[in-house]
Amino acid sequence: MTTQSSAPSRRSRLRLGPIERPIGQRWVTPYLFLIPGMLLFAVFVVWPASSAVQLAFYKYDIIDPPEFIGLANFERLLSSSEFWETFRNSLVYLVGMIPFTVVLPLLLAILVNRKMRAIHFFRTIYFLPVVTSMVAIAVAWNFVYDDLGVIxxxxxxxxxxDEPIHFLTNHDTAQGALIFVEGWKGTGTYMMIFLAGLQSIPSDLYEAATVDGAGAWGRLRHVTLPLIRPFMAVALTLEMMGAMQIFTSVYMLTDGGPGNRTASLGYFIYQQAFEGHRMGYASAAALVMALFLVVLSTFNYRLGKKAED
Amino acid sequence: MAASVGTGPVETAQAVPTNNRTRLPASRVIRRIGLYLLLVAIGVVFVLPFVVLLSTALKPGHQDVFSNPPDLIPRPPIVDAFVRAWTTIEFPRYLLNSFLLIVLIVPANVVISALTAYPLATMRFRGRTLIFFGLVAAMFLPMEVMLIPQYLIVNQLGLVNTYAGVVLPNLLTVFAIFLLRQAFTSVPRELADAARIDGCNEWRVFWHVMLPVTRPTLAIVAIFGFINVWNDFLWPLVVLSDQNLYPVSLGVAYLKGIGGVDLRLMSAGTVISVIPIIVFFLILQRQIMEAAKGAVKG
Incomplete structure (x- = not known):
């Protein structure tokens, strides 16, 4: 939940206006406040981030000292069919979860954005999976997907x-099944984002559209959708970050299988690092992933800016 | 957003205002019923996996867990699996461990985030922009990238398989810093200045003026901290190897690993693991859902 960052398109946040020095403040005061936070930031963010880059050029199995091998990790990575397979899988997660990010949650938000009795109850129900751990959810869905399960x-x-579908072990359905679980868990988050969006639209816009003869579809098409676009950009950014980091559902439900059919990039990195003890190799994969995310974020930022114009 | 939190539902009139609730025309009554049916049907999709879990846990030994067609009603419901999860598998210990981690992480996280956010919100100093951009950049680092080097650092510090190793990297949350910075920025300057004129130093302004007035936001940070720590899986999985230290999320995964045979036990353990977080959510649902909305408005 903490990764629920705000839109990267919000430039206003970054524009730090001049602030007068408060009465009697010494120059050292702000730094005193910052000591604990910056210490942690240095040790657990800056240091690891920089050593993640460094590590990608080393061979390191934790036991023997790291050995510099130049670009060998990357060469091996890019010629590994397993890596490309997981990369492709992650792209499928990314695209496959988009309907659960912008289409379904928007429809749900429109549905629950009414003054009706017990509407808060339904919102709460739809939001319930968001606060529940993926571990528990995976156990539950394991039953739901069983050969003799509910579906x-x-x-x-x-x-x-006539014959049961082996949702989690069939080559054709396994990834779809995982996408559905991830989508099901995350929908509530995006529903609330769109609800905020819908409630930010002034109602006189709808009245004006109605006066102009717009029906329900016309109001959706010409009022709701254009005004909700910035919220879609936020939702998509969150979805991208989330989809690229899919791990727990894979770990709990399929172990990446059948074959490598459902292994995400995150799962590949985890396996290489903590089961294969190939720290450098896994770091190289993580770096490729980070690079890919930077490209995607930039793309999405552009998209979001376009939407604001 | 701080202002909108905790002030109750913020509803605005929508496309079709329904002013006259008392006498609806027949067509609208039918429409309303249809809407409720739709809401319930969708609700079933969201609740069903939880129901399946609970029903499996409550099924007696002589009733098959799976049958064709599926039967979700335990005949009769028994709590045997819960008793076993509680006594034979160390679920009380897992729960206590999770609570312990929350106690160790959440208050410290709130204070450290507030301490970091305060000067960023109200003071001018060298390096402010740099720190700010560093924090923004950190927010976009995926967990998988940080996982390996963070583990190696924890390893180097000798903290593998200790709570310190789980706790320390969790004490600073960038998102919380931004949330609190926003809250501190929206506090009127006059309030802090009045305290300063009364002779408060900056620490006392922070502790006795700023923290009390931003309490709703501090609560949000704590609430989400609670949920995150309770549900966190990957980091404790990597750091902890001693089963006695497992938080409840790892306990469930462990149970699934060994419990493939005993599905009732596995379900009961999982139900136990979600009850605290669901109760927590139901108590604080207004704040949590308003915050989920407010997170975007920032």
Whole structure:
């Protein structure tokens, strides 16, 4: 939840206006306040971030001292079919979760943005998976997806299938099944973002549109969608960060399988580092991932800015 | 956003204002019923996995966990699996460990985040812009990138398999700093100046004036800290190897690893692990959901 950052497109946040020095403040005061935070920041953010870059050029298995091997990690990475497979899988997660980020949550937000009895109750229900841990959710969905689970049961009862679908072990359905779980868990977050967006639209705009003869569809198309676009940009940024970091659901539900079909980049990095003890190699993969995220963020930032214009 | 938190529901009139609640025309009554049916149907999708979990945990030994067609009603419901999860698998210990981690992390996180945010919000000093951009950049570093070097540092400090190793990297949350900076910025200057004229030094201004007036935001930081620590999985998984130190999230994963055979036990353990967080959420749902909305408005 803490990664729920604000839009990168908000430049106003970064513009720090001049602030007068308060009465009687000594020059050292701000630094005294900053000591604990900056100490932690240096040790657990700056240091690791810089050594992540360094490590990518070393061979390191924790036991033997690190050995400089230049670009060998990257060469091996880029010629590894396993890496490309997980990279491709991560892209599928990224794209596959977009409907759960902008389409479904927007529809839900429109649905629950009404003055109705018990509407808060429904919002709460839809938000429930957001606060629940992925570990617990994975255990639950493991039952739901079982050969004799609820989904197969319903499909069989209504006669759509004769044989159960092995959702989590079938090559064709496994990743879709994981995308659905991740989407299901995250939808509530985006619903609240869009709810904030909808409630920021002045109601007289809708009245004006109605006077101009716009129906429900026209109001959605010409009032809601244009004004909600900045919120979509925020949702997409969060989705990208989240989708590229998918790990727990894979770890708990499929172990990356069948084959490597559902292994995400995050899962690949974890495996290489903590099961294969290839710290340098895994760092190289992490670096490629970070680079890819920078490219994506820049792209999305541009998109968000366009939406604001 | 601080102002909007905790002030109750902020509803604005929407496209179709329903002023006359008492006598709705028949067509609207039908529409309303249809809407409720839709809301309930969607609700079922969100609740079903939890129901399956609970029903599995409550099923007695003579009733199959899985059947065709699926049967979600335990006949009769028994708490045997809960008792076993509580006594044979060390769930009380896992729960205590999670609470201990929350106690160690959340208050310190709130104070350190506030300490860092305060000068960034109200003071002018050299290096301010640099720190600011450093924090923004850190927010975009994916966990997987930091995971390995953070682990190596914790390893170097000799903190692998200790709570210090789990706690220390969690004490600083960039998102919390920005949230609090925003809150401090929106406090009227006159308030702090009045205290200064009364002879308060900057520390006392911070502690006795700024922290009390930004209490709603501090609460939000603490609430989300609680949820994050309770649900955190990857970092404790990497740092902790001694089972006695496992927080509840690792306990569930461990149970799933060994419990493939005993599905009732596994479900009961998982239910135990989610009950505290769901109760917590239901108590504070207004604040949590308003904050989820406010996070974007920043």
């Amino acid at each position: 197969n049961g319903v499909l069989r009862t209504i006669g759509l299938i």
